[in-house]
Amino acid sequence: KAGVTQTPRYLIKTRGQQVTLSCSPISGHRSVSWYQQTPGQGLQFLFEYFSETQRNKGNFPGRFSGRQFSNSRSEMNVSTLELGDSALYLCASSFLGDTQYFGPGTRLTVL
Amino acid sequence: SQQGEEDPQALSIQEGENATMNCSYKTSINNLQWYRQNSGRGLVHLILIRSNEREKHSGRLRVTLDTSKKSSSLLITASRAADTASYFCATVSVGNQAGTALIFGKGTTLSVSS
Numbered sequence: 001k002a003g004v005t006q007t008p009r010y011l012i013k014t015r016g017q018q019v020t021l022s023c024s025p026i027s028g029h030r031s032v033s034w035y036q037q038t039p040g041q042g043l044q045f046l047f048e049y050f051s052e053t054q055r056n057k058g059n060f061p062g063r064f065s066g067r068q069f070s071n072s073r074s075e076m077n078v079s080t081l082e083l084g085d086s087a088l089y090l091c092a093s094s095f096l097g098d099t100q101y102f103g104p105g106t107r108l109t110v111l
Numbered sequence: 112s113q114q115g116e117e118d119p120q121a122l123s124i125q126e127g128e129n130a131t132m133n134c135s136y137k138t139s140i141n142n143l144q145w146y147r148q149n150s151g152r153g154l155v156h157l158i159l160i161r162s163n164e165r166e167k168h169s170g171r172l173r174v175t176l177d178t179s180k181k182s183s184s185l186l187i188t189a190s191r192a193a194d195t196a197s198y199f200c201a202t203v204s205v206g207n208q209a210g211t212a213l214i215f216g217k218g219t220t221l222s223v224s225s
Contacts, residue, residue: 097211102146105152
C-alpha cells in the first residue's frame with residue numbers, strides 16, 4: 001500500500017496570508033490527525049478527523065482549521081499567518097486508532 | 112502541552128553498543144508508543160505498548176512500561192549508524208475523547224558513530 005502523502009512538501013508564505021495543506025491517508029484508514037512540529041514547542045497535536053467529523057482538537061487558535069472528505073483525504077487551513085506558524089506540519093493516518101502512520105510533512109515558512 | 116519527558120536529551124555511542132532512552136509521562140494512559148524521526152522528516156512508528164503490558168520486543172528494540180512510576184524505556188541493542196535519529200515517546204491518555212491524539216515528549220537525539 002502507498003504510504004501517507006502530503007502536499008506540498010515545502011511552502012513559503014508571508015504574514016497575513018492563508019495556506020491550505022493536503023493529506024492523503026493510507027487506503028482504508030479513516031482517521032487522520034495533524035501535528036505541528038517546531039524547535040521550541042516540539043510536536044503538538046492539532047486535530048483529528050474520523051469519517052468526516054472532527055473527533056479531537058488540540059489547543060490551537062481558531063485560525064487553524066481542518067476538514068476531511070468522504071474519501072478520507074484531509075486538508076488543514078491556517079488563516080492570517082504569523083511568523084510563529086513556521087513549522088513542519090505532519091499528517092498521520094490510522095486504521096484501528098492505535099498505531100499512526102505519518103507522512104513526510106509539509107515545511108511551512110512564514111516571512 | 113508536552114506529556115512525556117525523554118531522558119537523556121542527547122546520546123552519543125559507538126556502533127555495536129546499546130542505547131537506552133527513558134520517558135516519563137504525567138497522566139494515566141491507554142498506550143505508549145515510540146517513534147523515530149530522521150532529520151526533520153516524517154515519524155516512523157517503532158513499537159506500541161499497552162497499559163496492561165510490561166515489556167515488549169521488536170527485533171533489536173525492547174520497550175518496558177512501568178505504569179506505577181509513569182515511565183517507559185526504549186533499549187536499542189547492537190546500535191548501527193543507521194539508528195542515528197531522534198526518538199520520541201508518545202502517549203494516548205485515558206479519557207481521550209474517543210480519539211487517538213498523541214501527546215509527544217521532546218525527544219532524545221541519538222548519534223551512533225562508526
